Amino acid sequence: MAKHLKSKPQLRVAFQGEPGAFSHEAIIQLLGSGVQVVPCQWFDEVFASLRSGGCDAAVIPIENTLHGSVHENYDHLLHYDHQIVAETNVRIVHNLIAAPGVHPANVRRVFSHPVALNQCLSFFAANPQFERTSFYDTAGSVKMIMSERLEDAAAIASAVAAEIYGARILRRSIEDDRQNYTRFFLLRRAGDPPLKLDDSRKKGWKTSLVFTTRNQPGSLFRALSAFALRDISLAKIESRPLRGKPWEYLFYVDLMGNVEEEKVQRALGHLEELTDLQRVLGCYRV
Amino acid sequence: MAKHLKSKPQLRVAFQGEPGAFSHEAIIQLLGSGVQVVPCQWFDEVFASLRSGGCDAAVIPIENTLHGSVHENYDHLLHYDHQIVAETNVRIVHNLIAAPGVHPANVRRVFSHPVALNQCLSFFAANPQFERTSFYDTAGSVKMIMSERLEDAAAIASAVAAEIYGARILRRSIEDDRQNYTRFFLLRRAGDPPLKLDDSRKKGWKTSLVFTTRNQPGSLFRALSAFALRDISLAKIESRPLRGKPWEYLFYVDLMGNVEEEKVQRALGHLEELTDLQRVLGCYRV
Numbered sequence: 371m372a373k374h375l376k377s378k379p380q381l382r383v384a385f386q387g388e389p390g391a392f393s394h395e396a397i398i399q400l401l402g403s404g405v406q407v408v409p410c411q412w413f414d415e416v417f418a419s420l421r422s423g424g425c426d427a428a429v430i431p432i433e434n435t436l437h438g439s440v441h442e443n444y445d446h447l448l449h450y451d452h453q454i455v456a457e458t459n460v461r462i463v464h465n466l467i468a469a470p471g472v473h474p475a476n477v478r479r480v481f482s483h484p485v486a487l488n489q490c491l492s493f494f495a496a497n498p499q500f501e502r503t504s505f506y507d508t509a510g511s512v513k514m515i516m517s518e519r520l521e522d523a524a525a526i527a528s529a530v531a532a533e534i535y536g537a538r539i540l541r542r543s544i545e546d547d548r549q550n551y552t553r554f555f556l557l558r559r560a561g562d563p564p565l566k567l568d569d570s571r572k573k574g575w576k577t578s579l580v581f582t583t584r585n586q587p588g589s590l591f592r593a594l595s596a597f598a599l600r601d602i603s604l605a606k607i608e609s610r611p612l613r614g615k616p617w618e619y620l621f622y623v624d625l626m627g628n629v630e631e632e633k634v635q636r637a638l639g640h641l642e643e644l645t646d647l648q649r650v651l652g653c654y655r656v
Numbered sequence: 657m658a659k660h661l662k663s664k665p666q667l668r669v670a671f672q673g674e675p676g677a678f679s680h681e682a683i684i685q686l687l688g689s690g691v692q693v694v695p696c697q698w699f700d701e702v703f704a705s706l707r708s709g710g711c712d713a714a715v716i717p718i719e720n721t722l723h724g725s726v727h728e729n730y731d732h733l734l735h736y737d738h739q740i741v742a743e744t745n746v747r748i749v750h751n752l753i754a755a756p757g758v759h760p761a762n763v764r765r766v767f768s769h770p771v772a773l774n775q776c777l778s779f780f781a782a783n784p785q786f787e788r789t790s791f792y793d794t795a796g797s798v799k800m801i802m803s804e805r806l807e808d809a810a811a812i813a814s815a816v817a818a819e820i821y822g823a824r825i826l827r828r829s830i831e832d833d834r835q836n837y838t839r840f841f842l843l844r845r846a847g848d849p850p851l852k853l854d855d856s857r858k859k860g861w862k863t864s865l866v867f868t869t870r871n872q873p874g875s876l877f878r879a880l881s882a883f884a885l886r887d888i889s890l891a892k893i894e895s896r897p898l899r900g901k902p903w904e905y906l907f908y909v910d911l912m913g914n915v916e917e918e919k920v921q922r923a924l925g926h927l928e929e930l931t932d933l934q935r936v937l938g939c940y941r942v
Contacts, residue, residue, distance in 0.1 A: 598877035
């Protein structure tokens with residue numbers, strides 16, 4: 371094939387879940403709809419796929435405002451050598467979804483992931499005729515009611531899931547708490563060329579890093595002084611157990627600033643004096 | 657009944673799981689075998705049982721050296737007004753257990769909780785004839801192989817579980833990683849009289865507290881200064897999302913010291929100047 375006829379290959383982006391999952395929404399928010407999604411069953415598979423070249427980028431959830439951090443993914447960030455190149459927040463909106471032609475009055479069973487079912491308790495209290503039924507995935511429950519052509523069933527999932535599977539939204543935004551956001555990271559292999567991201571409206575920078583402290587009194591306080599004494603704000607700190615050293619911890623920190631800034635460089639240099647392990651996981655616009 | 661004939665009522669202690677669960681081992685470590693255990697299906701039920709008087713004390717896991725914190729229980733510690741009165745660490749030893757008379761050569765299926773199965777991968781690699789089968793509970797899998805009298809099956813669970821259900825240990829300590837400990841808290845209602853605990857060998861004290869910081873640069877650093885400037889060591893810090901305030905956090909801290917000591921009192925007074933919410937969750941020997 372002549373080179374000028376070759377179309378630009380689509381970016382392949384891995385995520386955990388079925389098409390239409392909230393991670394898929396995050397991919398669209400970050401990269402638009404023109405990418406090829408690579409659905410994976412497990413988070414570990416997403417990281418491994420990026421390492422082996424099975425995809426060009428990956429999107430993973432890292433924390434939710436109701437449930438907290440996705441600790442498994444913090445562990446994977448340490449064990450795989452990928453780079454965080456962007457973040458995005460997705461508001462978790464749950465919708466009641468059914469096959470076209472299904473009337474709300476005919477719905478008896480409502481399928482979804484147990485976490486999603488539990489986030490719509492007021493809706494179920496107001497509609498006691500609906501029987502809550504656990505399913506392995508939110509988007510997967512839409513896929514199932516469509517492929518089985520269930521006429522007495524609905525699913526709870528994202529609007530993207532309804533669109534992908536050709537289903538209809540019966541009721542929008544049935545979640546109990548609207549302050550429900552999930553934060554996602556876009557990952558690339560270390561050394562991959564930068565992606566073109568539509569982040570022109572974003573003016574700030576965030577840097578994510580992981581470190582261990584020595585097992586001494588005041589060691590975390592001293593580590594944080596590397597940032598506080600330079601007026602560098604921390605957006606988040608998360609601790610995880612250090613394997614093989616019971617009751618010692620790794621700390622994951624998100625600081626406001628670009629890793630190339632002099633004061634951030636100096637803070638990281640200072641931190642290095644105080645820690646045994648230290649690694650920058652990524653620097654991205656916010 | 658005349659008062660002098662009334663025997664001293666047994667202490668009722670709630671925990672999550674089946675008898676023989678690791679929480680049950682923690683109860684025995686903390687209070688001996690002479691208590692009445694109250695098994696519950698959910699952690700929430702354990703906390704609620706203590707509140708309603710369904711038990712006199714409760715034991716909950718709070719962190720594991722491989723998996724990290726049990727975040728659900730951190731959330732319950734905040735929402736229920738119970739007091740932590742003791743802690744203990746249980747080494748997680750997994751044993752291959754079968755009904756008496758079952759020969760290892762006849763075992764085909766091995767039942768246990770998926771986490772326990774995943775912690776014995778070298779054992780399964782060395783014994784490919786065993787088929788791993790997920791079950792809802794470690795101790796529950798021993799209960800099941802005994803009540804069903806399965807002759808080709810074994811379970812993976814604690815030694816206490818084997819003892820309780822009259823089963824036999826075929827192989828001791830088949831876990832991959834011996835640095836696998838779970839830390840448990842003993843809880844009482846606020847205002848309950850102190851329990852007699854065999855903690856004479858314990859010389860130190862730990863105090864657990866929870867606080868929020870104001871959403872300002874350096875606020876966690878300043879909060880930790882209340883301890884660091886008084887040479888008070890922190891054993892642990894854990895963050896959890898603050899509901900209704902996306903991207904703000906609660907911090908749970910374990911400090912080395914007794915809440916009655918002057919320097920701890922002063923540190924808590926100092927911290928109060930810097931936080932909106934602050935509560936001592938308990939003070940106990942370590």
